[in-house]
Amino acid sequence: MAVIKAVSSKAGIGQAIDYVTKEEKTEEKLVSGLHCEAETAKEEMQATKELWEKTGGRTYKHFVQSYHKDEKITPEQAHRNALQLAENTPAWKGFEVLVATHKDKDHIHTHFIVNSVNFEDGHKLQWSSADLRELKERCNAQSQEQGLHVPEKGKTFEGAEREETVAWSKDTYQLLKQAEQGKVKSYVQDIALAVLDCKEIATSRETFIRLMNERGYGVDWQD
Numbered sequence: 001m002a003v004i005k006a007v008s009s010k011a012g013i014g015q016a017i018d019y020v021t022k023e024e025k026t027e028e029k030l031v032s033g034l035h036c037e038a039e040t041a042k043e044e045m046q047a048t049k050e051l052w053e054k055t056g057g058r059t060y061k062h063f064v065q066s067y068h069k070d071e072k073i074t075p076e077q078a079h080r081n082a083l084q085l086a087e088n089t090p091a092w093k094g095f096e097v098l099v100a101t102h103k104d105k106d107h108i109h110t111h112f113i114v115n116s117v118n119f120e121d122g123h124k125l126q127w128s129s130a131d132l133r134e135l136k137e138r139c140n141a142q143s144q145e146q147g148l149h150v151p152e153k154g155k156t157f158e159g160a161e162r163e164e165t166v167a168w169s170k171d172t173y174q175l176l177k178q179a180e181q182g183k184v185k186s187y188v189q190d191i192a193l194a195v196l197d198c199k200e201i202a203t204s205r206e207t208f209i210r211l212m213n214e215r216g217y218g219v220d221w222q223d
Contacts, residue, residue, distance in 0.1 A: 002071070002081070002148065004139045006132055007062040008216030013113070016062055017042045020100040020111040030079050034086050034097040035119060041098040045115040048096060052122030059116050061127055064214055065139060066109035071148060075103040081142055082110035088138065091131045094120035107207075191217060 009016060021031055021038075036044040049055045065082050067073055079101040086097050098113040116125045140150045194215045202208035209219045 002065055002067050002078075002139050002143050004063060004065050004085075004132070004136045005215060006127075007064055007214055009062055013045060013059040013115075014042055016060060016113050017045075017098060020098065020102075020113060030075055030101040030103070032079070032083055032099045034083070034092075034099060035094070036096040036098070038098065038100075041096065041113070045096050045117075048115060048119045049117050051119075052117055054117045054122065054124065057116070057124070061112075061114040061116065061125060063112040063114070063135075064109055065112070066107055068149065069107040071108075073108060073148065075101050075108050077146075078108045078110055081146075082112065084142065085135065085138060086112060089131075089135060091125070091127055094118040095125060 011019070031038045033041050033044075045060070046055075049059070065078075065085065067078060079099070082099050082101060086092060086099055092114055095118055096115040099110060100113075101108065101110040114125060117123075118125070143150050194212060194217055198208050198211040198215070202211055205221055209221060212219045
């Protein structure tokens with residue numbers, strides 16, 4: 001089962017690239033560049049920004065495609081799948097993309113670092129919820145074609161009903177119900193869903209904290 005998430009991060013593009021290409025997490029063959037060389041992606045992306053004089057504002061978009069720890073897939077296959085998605089994402093046409101697959105023991109996942117400036121004409125990356133939905137749909141279709149699990153809303157990897165989010169106050173509960181119905185956008189619901197996703201994948205405290213960090217959330221875990 002593969003899921004695609006957009007990651008919110010305050011790190012600069014150089015820091016993000018350094019993180020996803022750490023030697024202990026990847027091998028050379030599992031780091032690839034789309035419209036750039038993997039080894040010089042940082043420099044090429046920066047050069048594109050300077051060429052079009054667009055070095056300010058948001059410098060990149062970060063996405064993660066992750067597989068459940070029990071999914072029967074190799075790191076190499078996961079990397080090929082990620083490259084295929086990147087190559088066929090319309091909104092990324094003309095943008096440099098770094099693709100790095102991590103072979104962590106708990107689960108296999110791939111990072112996409114997408115430059116915010118188009119190297120062909122200099123326009124800034126436009127990314128909408130519809131673009132993310134289309135990317136997720138292609139990810140699901142890819143899994144289905146390969147005989148892998150396809151995520152179902154409200155269900156775990158094994159197909160069991162997923163536990164509901166519990167609210168400890170009336171106001172929070174009402175806010176979550178409104179968010180479920182699409183009436184409001186709730187950061188509480190976003191955090192709750194992130195916790196459920198990470199809890200399903202992680203097999204240790206350290207992995208859970210790291211997965212939450214990758215989604216842009218800090219964790220203070222105290223026994």
